Every structure is written in structure tokens, then in C-alpha cells.
Amino acid sequence: MASLKNKLIALKNIHKEQYDLEVKYCNELIEVEKKYMNLLKPYWEKRADIISGKYDNEEEITKEEDDTEYPELNGLNNVHCKGIPDFWLTVMLHHPKISENITELDIKILSFLSDIRVEYLKENANFRLVFDFMQKSQKNEAVENIYFSNKSLYLSFYYTLDNTFGKAEYSHSYVEGTDIYWKNKNYVEEAVQNVCVTETGRELK
Amino acid sequence: MASLKNKLIALKNIHKEQYDLEVKYCNELIEVEKKYMNLLKPYWEKRADIISGKYDNEEEITKEEDDTEYPELNGLNNVHCKGIPDFWLTVMLHHPKISENITELDIKILSFLSDIRVEYLKENANFRLVFDFMQKSQKNEAVENIYFSNKSLYLSFYYTLDNTFGKAEYSHSYVEGTDIYWKNKNYVEEAVQNVCVTETGRELK
Numbered sequence: 215m216a217s218l219k220n221k222l223i224a225l226k227n228i229h230k231e232q233y234d235l236e237v238k239y240c241n242e243l244i245e246v247e248k249k250y251m252n253l254l255k256p257y258w259e260k261r262a263d264i265i266s267g268k269y270d271n272e273e274e275i276t277k278e279e280d281d282t283e284y285p286e287l288n289g290l291n292n293v294h295c296k297g298i299p300d301f302w303l304t305v306m307l308h309h310p311k312i313s314e315n316i317t318e319l320d321i322k323i324l325s326f327l328s329d330i331r332v333e334y335l336k337e338n339a340n341f342r343l344v345f346d347f348m349q350k351s352q353k354n355e356a357v358e359n360i361y362f363s364n365k366s367l368y369l370s371f372y373y374t375l376d377n378t379f380g381k382a383e384y385s386h387s388y389v390e391g392t393d394i395y396w397k398n399k400n401y402v403e404e405a406v407q408n409v410c411v412t413e414t415g416r417e418l419k
Numbered sequence: 420m421a422s423l424k425n426k427l428i429a430l431k432n433i434h435k436e437q438y439d440l441e442v443k444y445c446n447e448l449i450e451v452e453k454k455y456m457n458l459l460k461p462y463w464e465k466r467a468d469i470i471s472g473k474y475d476n477e478e479e480i481t482k483e484e485d486d487t488e489y490p491e492l493n494g495l496n497n498v499h500c501k502g503i504p505d506f507w508l509t510v511m512l513h514h515p516k517i518s519e520n521i522t523e524l525d526i527k528i529l530s531f532l533s534d535i536r537v538e539y540l541k542e543n544a545n546f547r548l549v550f551d552f553m554q555k556s557q558k559n560e561a562v563e564n565i566y567f568s569n570k571s572l573y574l575s576f577y578y579t580l581d582n583t584f585g586k587a588e589y590s591h592s593y594v595e596g597t598d599i600y601w602k603n604k605n606y607v608e609e610a611v612q613n614v615c616v617t618e619t620g621r622e623l624k
Contacts, residue, residue: 216480218495221469221503224480226489228469232462239455246451250444257437264426264433275421275429284428293423298430 229380236382237375241338244384248334262329267297267352299353302327319404325351326359335370339384342370363395434585441587442580446543449589453539467534472502472557504558507532524609530556531564540575544589547575568600 216224263269303324306312316324329346345367351357369391376385396402421429468474508529511517521529534551550572556562574596581590601607 215475215499215501216477218498218500218503219489219492220477220480221475222492222495223489224469225466225503228462228466232459235455235458235462239451242451242455243448246444246447250440250447253440254437257433257440261430261433264429270420270426272421272425275425284424284431287424287427290423290427294420295423296420298423298426 233377233382240375240382240384244339251332251334258331262331262346265298265301266328270297296352299351300325302330319401323359323361325353326361328352338375339373340371342368344368360397361401363397364392366392367394368392438582438587445580445587445589449544456537456539463536467536467551470503470506471533475502501557504556505530507535524606528564528566530558531566533557543580544578545576547573549573565602566606568602569597571597572599573597 260269264275269275303321306316306324307321326347326349327345328348329344331344332341333344334341347359347362347365347367349359349363349365351359369389371389372387373384374387376383378385465474469480474480508526511521511529512526531552531554532550533553534549536549537546538549539546552564552567552570552572554564554568554570556564574594576594577592578589579592581588583590
């Protein structure tokens with residue numbers, strides 16, 4: 215009969231072999247995810263083109279045959295404007311978790327937001343969120359983005375292969391944001407003040 | 420210029436096409452998961468055989484060449500017993516979340532636990548956890564499982580394809596447990612009482 219020590223070592227060795235398979239499993243899941251992100255890309259691009267107003271003609275926008283399907287949209291039947299202004303701002307304001315973090319100054323800035331999308335980085339599970347901003351308002355071409363000059367802001371999420379619980383998995387490591395090129399430092403101060411007020415307001419609750 | 424209504428309907432249609440792709444994506448992820456569960460199965464079986472004592476001879480248990488790698492196990496060098504008694508009970512007692520729910524009666528019962536594994540059910544993401552129990556204690560063949568006669572207890576998890584947040588994903592629907600064939604109703608009462616004491620103890624904390 216083998217000693218208990220040798221049996222436990224045998225289990226540890228099985229676990230090591232399992233680990234290599236789990237790493238392959240993690241990587242294959244990421245490959246499937248990347249594959250479908252690429253397949254979804256054309257849909258996201260078409261959506262972005264409609265929102266920005268690149269596609270805006272009757273011929274480019276497929277008309278709905280059955281006009282009764284979306285009665286809640288009837289009020290917008292005669293509204294004609296460039297693309298769909300404030301689309302992403304509206305989406306964010308309707309999201310329960312995101313909306314509670316949006317300040318008044320954010321609303322002014324997010325009005326210039328034209329697209330949000332996810333892009334995979336080369337390495338494993340790493341990805342970045344891309345936030346595209348316009349320099350002129352969609353609603354009124356005269357209104358300029360007076361806040362910053364970046365065309366896009368990026369938020370990159372980095373992962374490392376983790377073995378903490380004896381199981382191979384990619385766990386979140388750190389986030390990296392873009393430097394923002396503020397046009398006027400006063401707005402940075404306004405933004406910081408705004409955040410402080412909100413934080414204090416929360417603490418007082 | 421198309422009306423805002425028609426543009427929003429165009430977005431809804433893009434979303435519908437995206438949804439079909441997302442369903443395919445969910446199903447492909449499950450296929451990858453099932454594939455790797457099958458690849459991992461031989462490792463789990465070998466582990467179960469060592470734990471139960473099916474493989475117990477010096478020839479079946481690979482001896483470690485480098486005897487210094489696991490000095491923490493040296494105390495077990497001369498311990499010889501059938502398989503690895505109380506393996507799963509020990510694992511569960513070392514898990515922070517699980518251990519806090521284990522009562523004294525559970526410890527008595529879990530001493531008869533010989534294997535835990537996951538098995539996929541036919542449909543999509545549905546799976547079950549299998550808990551194999553011995554009828555005689557591994558440590559002492561004379562000690563009988565006086566609690567229940569089931570050889571295995573199953574906990575099945577069912578999922579449904581969900582579209583609540585406009586995104587296709589399998590979300591957890593319900594759990595189904597096995598009927599337990601208690602050998603003696605007194606133990607059921609003891610178990611229920613035990614749970615009640617624990618719950619009250621927690622409330623008093």
C-alpha cells in the first residue's frame with residue numbers, strides 16, 4: 215500500500231496536468247469571444263453610421279412595412295434630424311448602475327459622444343473600451359466640444375493568468391485610461407469640484 | 420432625410436439580427452466548455468480512484484523522485500490507509516464560503532462522501548453536481564452510513580435563454596435536488612433541528 219504522502223503527491227501531479235488543459239480552455243474561450251466580436255462588428259458599424267447620420271436618407275434607412283409595430287415611436291414620425299442625437303447619453307442615463315454616476319457636467323460632455331465599442335487587444339483576454347467624441351454637436355453644428363480635443367478616449371483592461379484557487383483563469387489585473395487633452399483647465403477644476411460635491415452629497419445621505 | 424422613428428426601427432432590426440448571432444455565441448461557448456469537461460474527465464476519474472483506494476499499490480501510485488519537494492507532507496510518509504479518507508470533507512472545510520455552512524451533523528455525513536463531479540445534461544447549459552456516497556466508512560469498514568441509502572445525490576441546475584437586457588445569454592432558472600432516502604427519520608429531525616439551531620445562532624450574532 216502506498217503512503218498517504220505519495221498518494222497526495224500523485225493528486226498534485228494530476229492537478230498540474232489538469233492545469234495545462236485549463237489554460238488551453240481559457241484561451242479557446244477567448245478565441246470564440248474574439249471570433250464573435252468580429253462577426254458582430256459590421257452590425258455595430260451600421261448602428262454607428264445610423265446614429266452619427268452617415269446613413270440618413272430614406273433609401274439607406276429601411277422603412278418598416280408594418281407601421282403599427284412600434285406605436286410608442288409614433289411621436290417621432292415627423293422628427294427629422296441628423297442621425298440620432300444623444301443616443302449614447304440616453305442609453306447611459308437609462309442604465310441603473312451607470313446613470314447614478316453621471317453628473318451634470320458629464321451630461322454636457324456625453325452629448326458629444328458618438329460611439330462606444332469594445333476592441334480586443336493582441337494579448338489574451340485584454341481589451342479596451344473605445345469612446346468616440348465629436349468636436350461639434352450633432353444637434354447643432356455651431357455648438358463646439360469646449361471640453362477636450364481627443365477624438366477618442368480609451369479604457370484598457372488588462373488580465374493575467376491566475377492560479378490562486380488552483381484553477382487556471384484570467385483574472386482582472388489593472389485598468390489604464392487615456393490622457394485627456396482638456397481645452398480649458400477651468401473645466402477640469404469644474405469637473406473635479408463636481409465630483410467632490412457628488413461624493414460629499416453621497417456621504418451626507 | 421429619414422424620420423427619427425424609422426431610424427430607431429432600423430436600429431431595432433440590427434439588434435434582432437445581432438441577437439441571433441449572440442445565441443450562436445452562447446451555444447458555442449457551452450460546446451467549448453463541454454469539450455474540455457470531457458477532456459478533464461480522465462483526470463477526475465484517476466483522482467477519484469486514488470481517493471477511494473481503487474489505486475493503492477506502490478506500482479499504481481507514481482513515487483516522487485525528488486523527495487524534498489513537499490516537506491509539508493513528510494509527516495504522512497509512514498501513514499498507510501485505504502485511499503485518502505475524508506478527502507472531500509477536508510476540501511469543503513478548507514473552503515471559506517462552504518465551510519461556514521457545514522454543521523456538525525454534516526461532518527458526520529460528509530465523511531461518507533467519496534466523489535464530487537460536474538456532469539452536463541443534454542440541453543444547452545444545464546448541468547448537475549454529483550455527490551457520490553459510500554455506505555461504509557473508508558477509514559473503518561465497520562462504520563456504516565446510517566443516514567441515507569442513496570449512492571449518489573444530484574443537484575441539477577437549469578438555465579433558460581434570456582433576453583432581459585437586450586442581450587442573448589443563458590441565465591439561471593431553477594435548481595432541483597434528489598430525494599434523500601433517509602434510513603432513520605430521527606436523523607432527518609436531528610438535521611432539521613441542527614439547521615434551526617444554526618440559523619437562530621446566526622440571528623443572535
